[in-house]
Amino acid sequence: EPEVTQTPSHQVTQMGQEVILRCVPISNHLYFYWYRQILGQKVEFLVSFYNNEISEKSEIFDDQFSVERPDGSNFTLKIRSTKLEDSAMYFCASRDSAQGPQHFGDGTRLSIL
Amino acid sequence: SQKIEQNSEALNIQEGKTATLTCNYTNYSPAYLQWYRQDPGRGPVFLLLIRENEKEKRKERLKVTFDTTLKQSLFHITASQPADSATYLCALGDTGRRALTFGSGTRLQVQP
Numbered sequence: 339e340p341e342v343t344q345t346p347s348h349q350v351t352q353m354g355q356e357v358i359l360r361c362v363p364i365s366n367h368l369y370f371y372w373y374r375q376i377l378g379q380k381v382e383f384l385v386s387f388y389n390n391e392i393s394e395k396s397e398i399f400d401d402q403f404s405v406e407r408p409d410g411s412n413f414t415l416k417i418r419s420t421k422l423e424d425s426a427m428y429f430c431a432s433r434d435s436a437q438g439p440q441h442f443g444d445g446t447r448l449s450i451l
Numbered sequence: 452s453q454k455i456e457q458n459s460e461a462l463n464i465q466e467g468k469t470a471t472l473t474c475n476y477t478n479y480s481p482a483y484l485q486w487y488r489q490d491p492g493r494g495p496v497f498l499l500l501i502r503e504n505e506k507e508k509r510k511e512r513l514k515v516t517f518d519t520t521l522k523q524s525l526f527h528i529t530a531s532q533p534a535d536s537a538t539y540l541c542a543l544g545d546t547g548r549r550a551l552t553f554g555s556g557t558r559l560q561v562q563p
Contacts, residue, residue: 342494371550381495381540383550394550429494436549437483437502442494 340364342443344430350449354419359446361413361430370413371431371440372405374398381429387413417448425450453479457541457554465562470528472557474541477522479552481543484517486526489538489556498539499526531561 343362351357363370372384385395385405392405404416413432417424427447431440456475464470474484483502487495501508501517501524508515514527528535538558542551 369549373551380555381542381551381553383552386549388549396550437544437546439485439497439500440551441497442487444492444494447492 342430342432342441344428344443344446346446347444348447348449350451351420353422353450357417357420357448359415359417359428359430359448361415361443362411363413363430363432364434364441365411367432367434367441369393369433369436369440370407371433372415373429373431373442374426375429375445376426384415384428420448420450422450424448453477453552455479455541455543455552455554457539457557459555459557461558461560463560463562464531466532468531470531470535470559470561472526472539472541472559474524474526474554475522476543479522479543480519480545482546483544484515484524485542485544485551486513486515486524487540487542489540495540495542528559531559533561533563535559536561 345360370387375381383396385399386393402418406414427445429442429445431442433440454477485500486498489495499515501515512529516525538556540556541554
């Protein structure tokens with residue numbers, strides 16, 4: 339069964355450094371998302387992406403964050419200058435229609451030191 | 452503000468029994484509701500989707516109900532097995548907002 343893949347599985351970075359989290363969504367999907375989950379807390383929406391542009395973003399997704407779909411397969415989340423509070427699991431998700439189920443990857447654990 | 456409530460206490464049941472998990476919401480009119488399973492350190496795995504005009508959905512041992520009057524969804528696992536032990540998340544979506552809003556999840560422990 340097709341799946342969403344994310345790399346790396348774990349990223350350790352010094353505060354203030356830039357990180358890029360990578361995702362390969364399911365190939366025929368059109369809608370792409372990033373969520374995060376701080377340890378012990380809810381899954382929280384960050385940003386959605388459709389037709390090569392951001393369609394929605396949450397308050398969490400400030401100027402430090404950006405997303406890109408550089409080619410036909412990858413979908414990336416960049417954090418420009420990481421803060422301690424950015425430490426979390428970051429999940430990528432994709433879906434084939436506006437109200438179809440979202441399918442998630444296994445996430446990247448981001449640890450900011 | 453929108454609020455989604457799932458029982459934060461763990462649910463412990465015996466193998467073979469039916470597990471029933473609850474998702475209540477307020478200040479929200481979702482177009483659909485999804486249930487996910489999440490194991491420690493893993494991403495949410497999609498289980499079932501039910502739309503606002505549907506009362507019930509089934510898939511193998513799983514059943515979901517959706518009552519838009521009560522603003523509640525119930526998720527049932529029949530003939531539960533120890534392998535069903537996980538955290539179960541409910542997530543709501545509407546037509547205007549494509550992203551999902553998640554509840555905090557309920558941890559299910561099935562004892563052999």
